[in-house]
Amino acid sequence: MSEDRHPTGAPWRNFYGRFKGKGLRKSQEAYLDEDLAELSPGKVGWEENPDRLPLDLEALFGGREVWLEVGFGGGEHLVHQASSNPDVGIIGAEPYINGVAMLLGKIREAGVSNLAVHPGDARDLFDVLPEASVSRAFLLYPDPWPKKRHHRRRFVTPEHLEPLARVLKPGAIFRVATDIPDYVRQTLQEVPKAGFDWLAEGPTDWREPWGDWISTRYEQKALREDRTPHYLTFRRRES
Template identity: 70%
Template sequence: MSEFDPAPPRRNFYGRRHGKTLRQSQKGYLSEDLGDLAPQGITIEQNPERLTVTPESIFGDARPVWLEVGFGGGEHMVHMAARYPDVGVIGCEPFINGVAMLLGKIRAAGVENVSVHAGDARDMMDVLPAASIDKAFLNYPDPWPKARHHRRRFVTPEHLIPLARVLKPGAEFRVASDIPDYIRQTLEEVPPAGFTLIREGGEPWEDWISTRYEQKALREGRVPHYVTFRRNDA
C-alpha cells in the first residue's frame, strides 16, 4: 500500500483506486494539502452508532453544506465552491488520481469552503447526522454497463437510503449522466428511497459547469441527461 492510499475499505468496493503514476506536483498536493482538507474521525474502525462527524465540526459554523458523490477531476466541486462561498462543499472520491487533480484545482482557485474525503461516499454518509446536508450531486457516475453489475451503481437502495437519511427534507439531489440505462435506473430507484422527481431532460442547471467526463461523452456522440429530485419530508 502506497503512502497516498485512502483508508482500506470496510465493505465491498468495485471501482478503481489508482490510475497512471502521479506527477510529482500531484504527490505534493496529496502530502501537503489532503490532511488539512479531510474530515477528521473517519476510519476503518468507525462505529456509526457512536461516531458523528457534523458539518459544524468540518466547517466551523452552521452554513449550508452540500455533498458531491464521486467528484471525478474536481471541476464541478471547485466551480460550486467558488460560486457559492457561503456554502460548505464535501466531496468524496476513492480514485486517488482524481483526488490529486481536485487538490490542484483547489490551490489554483483559492477556495477554502471545501472538505475532501479520499474514499467511498458511504463512509461519509455513515457518520453524518440525519438531515444535515442541503444538496447532493452525482455527476457522471461509473455506469457499470453490464446487467450483472447494475447492483454496483450508486442508484441502488444500498446507497440511496443512506443518502436520503443525511439529506434535509426538501434538499435537492442532482444526477447527470450520458448513459440512458443509468437514467432509467435512476428514475426507477430514487423515488422509492424517499425522493420526488422535480425535473429531467437535456438542459443542464443554470449553475452547471461541463466536466471532463461530459466533454468526453459529447465527443463520442452521447447525449447528457440531467435529473433533479427533492428529498421528501420525513
C-alpha cells in the same frame, strides 16, 4: 464476530472501482502530502472512528449550509460550486486518488476554503454524517457499469440511496447527470423509492443543464462520442 463484518464491527463492503491509476506527477504527490490531511472532514473510516461518532459540521464549516458531491472525478464541478457559493460548505467524496490529487491542485489554484475532501468510499461518509444535515447532493457521471450483471454496483441502488436519503434534509435537492440511457432508467426507477420526487414538468427539465452547471471532462467525452447528457433533479420528500 460475524463473518460479514470486520473485526472493528464495520460491515464488509465490496468496492469495485479503481483506487489508483497511472503514476502521479511530483506536483500531485506534493498536493496529497501537503494539503489532503488539512482538508479531511474528520474521522470517517471504521478503523479511525470505530464508534461512528458523527462529524462535527459546525466545527468543519462554521455553521454554513452543507452540500455533498459523490464521486467528484477531477474536481471541476466541485471547485466551481465552492467558488460560486462561498457561503456553503461542500464535502467531496472520491476513492480514486488520482482524481483527489487533481482536485487538490484545482483547490490551490482557485484559492477556495469552503471544501472538505474525503478520499474514499461515500458509504463510509454516510456512516458519520448526521441525519438530515445535507442540503444538496450531486451525482455526476457516475461509473455506468454497463453490463447487466453489474447494475447492482451502480450508485442508484438501495445500498447507497437509503443512507443518502438519511443524511439529506427534507426538501434537499439531489442532482444526477448521466449520458447512459439505462442509467437514466434505473435512476428514475430507484431514486423515488428511496424517498425522492423527480422535479420534471417537461423535456427541457432533463435535456438542458442546470443554470449553474459547468461541463466536466466526463461530459465532454460523452459529447465527443455522441452520447446525450441527461440532467435529473430530485427533491427529498418532507416525510
